[in-house]
Amino acid sequence: MKRVSLKDIARIAGVSPSTVSFVLNGKAKQMRISEALASKIMEVAKKEGYHPNPVAVSLRTGKSQILGLIVETISGNFFASLSRIIEDEAARFGYKVVYTSTENNRQKGKELIGMLSQRQVDGYIITPTPGMEQDIKELIADNKPVVLMDSYFPGIDVPHVLVNNYEGVLKGMAHLIEKGYRRVGFVTVDLNLVQMEERLKAFQDSMHKAGLPTDDLVLSIKYEEDKEQGIHQVTSFIQNTPDLEAVFFATNYLGLLGLESIHRLGLKLPDDLAMIVFDDHDVFRLYPPGITCIRQPAEEIAKTALELLMEQLGKGNNGGESKIEISPGLVVRGTTEYGQKVNK
Amino acid sequence: MKRVSLKDIARIAGVSPSTVSFVLNGKAKQMRISEALASKIMEVAKKEGYHPNPVAVSLRTGKSQILGLIVETISGNFFASLSRIIEDEAARFGYKVVYTSTENNRQKGKELIGMLSQRQVDGYIITPTPGMEQDIKELIADNKPVVLMDSYFPGIDVPHVLVNNYEGVLKGMAHLIEKGYRRVGFVTVDLNLVQMEERLKAFQDSMHKAGLPTDDLVLSIKYEEDKEQGIHQVTSFIQNTPDLEAVFFATNYLGLLGLESIHRLGLKLPDDLAMIVFDDHDVFRLYPPGITCIRQPAEEIAKTALELLMEQLGKGNNGGESKIEISPGLVVRGTTEYGQKVNK
């Protein structure tokens, strides 16, 4: 059951290991090895079931043909949507993918990157969390190919691909305003991330453009708050905001809090209150009918990220920033789209 | 930014590479290297930030300190429950874990195992699917450490750990019968798997022991059937079985079909119809209150599987069968446990 090595093939074919290596790596022509010899070697290799030992190749070349995908949590829907797409796409380019997650743990993020780089991972696709800024800087300094997904750090010059957050909220707001909603609340989270800022800004711009005030209409939940606390805050926000007609939730986690609040208040969607969610992670299938979602095109984001990475791997890290923002879709869940608002 | 190598450490410390290797691998004493020298070498290694290159170690030793975890799908809750536990446990033993999924694709299962074995994976934890029998046999023949989880092949002598399916259904049935339910249906799937056989047998044995007939009470759904078809079958089963008081669903997929059917029929849980689900994959959180679950202890299964694997890794594959069955728990979801059945 011993594996056949390149040397074995050479011996059987009666040539030197180098010749076998050249042929098997498609450099026969370049090395001007005769067609006849080349095809003979190919045949022997096939017959003996030869497969190069990737560990040896990796040691020799310093490349592993492996990509590292680092996400926040491996058990979420975001990861589920992504992993398969990235794996398939990577395979097309001859790469394997290993997955790791930080599980919301700063320390672990650091270790992971360290471990991956030791294993000679050739490139990284990372969903960055606030704590990883430094690690990512080091990766860049080390000239490693990196692409960020879903978010980015304004201070670091590294390719990233994410949904166009501003445009997404704009779309959702246009939809609501067109339907006649005027008292629209916005629930966001107290997190210093570019995405969240963009979303809030788009809300305010939309309202102001429509001549609507936003003074008492923004609720910002603390990130550390636990779930029950959050539900409580959303509940009283809904109760205490006069004439509230609709609420825009800036993330799907917030959306779930909202759903629960609405449920507890005994309100009916969308008649009593309309609801719209910015679905960061393409989980809109979880929502019941009657909710509008700004949907992230996870598939397109993943594909684009991989392409950016391949570009870097193909021609070295050019260090140029490439910021790609993908337009989100507006999805009305279910068939019961809420109609024109009557008594505006 | 060049990595420091063992050779570098040797040069800096003024000793030979072998000495460094011995010290760093804890064989200083065994090789009778002086304490002073050993600690000096340790210090240099630390100061220079030396980390052995795992690729080189792997090439030289033939071991990778990596375990392969193969599951059916990476996007399910089962995987989510498992991955973290296995990863943590493996880390305690100094192993990393790489995940792969067959995504219900026979061909892919084969490729995956091939790829992992090339990468010198030291051991396998596999959730077997019917198509993998041959591949697993080869692994065994090849003397690779393997542990199966969640299922097993009766014909193959390989360690496996799974919930005690028979006992689980027995528990659930005892619960129902004790509450006074007599007309209990059993919905299973037409799949030739030991787990399913055990579950059905336990149902029949329970009923018979209580002196209850089961003739018209078993529905077996075809595995290939699509979801809508399945819902249809369950719906008519519920409608056409006289005096049906409760239904036992043999898997959580079937349970979801049942939930939808009950919803469509406008029945109220558990008053109109009681429902109990064998939750293969610890997803009982998805069910609404009023449903009883036989819950798989995913955590314990995962831990045990890893221990079995470590045993093999520690002392070589002894080839002996070790079949471990873990007792399932009975979980009544939510606070609204259904009460004593009144009009039996």
Place this chain on the structure above:
DNA sequence: CTGAAAGCGCTTACAG
């Protein structure tokens, strides 16, 4: 056109 040789970074008998 083809082969001998070095070397990727380690470990481990073997010889002092």
Place this chain on the structure above:
DNA sequence: CTGAAAGCGCTTACAG
């Protein structure tokens, strides 16, 4: 107690 040497399986200048 410690070092020189071989070798894991490959790739790639270098020399014919």
